[in-house]
Amino acid sequence: MTAYALAKLCYDTLLEYGVTAKMSCEAHAVTPALEHIVEANTLLSGLGFESGGLAAAHAIHNGLTVSEKVHDQYHGEKVAFGTLASLFLTDKPRSVIDEVYTFCESVGLPTYFERIGLGDVSDEELMEVAVVPLFYHDRRRFMDVMAYCIAINGSFFNTQRMVQEYVLNAYFNR
Numbered sequence: 294m295t296a297y298a299l300a301k302l303c304y305d306t307l308l309e310y311g312v313t314a315k316m317s318c319e320a321h322a323v324t325p326a327l328e329h330i331v332e333a334n335t336l337l338s339g340l341g342f343e344s345g346g347l348a349a350a351h352a353i354h355n356g357l358t359v360s361e362k363v364h365d366q367y368h369g370e371k372v373a374f375g376t377l378a379s380l381f382l383t384d385k386p387r388s389v390i391d392e393v394y395t396f397c398e399s400v401g402l403p404t405y406f407e408r409i410g411l412g413d414v415s416d417e418e419l420m421e422v423a424v425v426p427l428f429y430h431d432r433r434r435f436m437d438v439m440a441y442c443i444a445i446n447g448s449f450f451n452t453q454r455m456v457q458e459y460v461l462n463a464y465f466n467r
Contacts, residue, residue, distance in 0.1 A: 303337035306330065308396055315400045334369070349379035352434055356422040362410040366403070373402040374409050382441070 306329050314330035317323070353375030357363045363371060377397065380390045394404055403409040411418070 299337050303333045306333040306337065308392070311396060311400050349382055349434075350375035352431055353378050357409070359422045360411065360414075360418060362414070362418075366409055370403050370409065373397055374404070377404060382438075 310326040310329040310333075313324070313326035317327040350372050354368065354371040357366075357371045357374070377390070377393060380393060396402075397404050406412055406414055411422075
């Protein structure tokens with residue numbers, strides 16, 4: 294309950310003051326908005342993380358650190374990218390994904406591979422940064438990811454559906 298309240302407060306603070314705080318930083322001015330964001334980024338997110346939050350976002354961050362292509366990115370940039378990915382992994386509503394994406398764009402956080410330094414990433418490199426670290430460093434999360442992938446994709450690979458599709462396509466031209 295506490296972790297959720299801290300995460301919600303952090304999220305609301307980022308959305309409310311993030312853009313203004315970024316402008317304050319760029320102007321080298323300490324403002325209340327900047328102070329709110331510093332508090333949210335250090336105290337609130339730290340307490341929330343210690344209470345079990347952001348596991349997927351940080352697992353993605355940790356995987357990204359394997360690639361030299363992202364070594365010039367800050368920790369928060371990789372976690373923000375991981376946060377966006379985790380929203381898809383946890384099947385969050387499109388409205389939440391859009392809100393977080395818009396926020397990230399508004400403050401200059403990476404929202405796609407090119408912006409994080411992985412514009413020309415291969416499938417093998419993605420496996421190296423995404424799945425392999427989970428296998429070696431967080432076996433339970435690795436199993437969760439695999440189970441989720443099987444649950445999502447398993448329905449597409451079953452004999453009944455494949456035979457039905459074959460019959461419809463071969464004999465009824467559908």
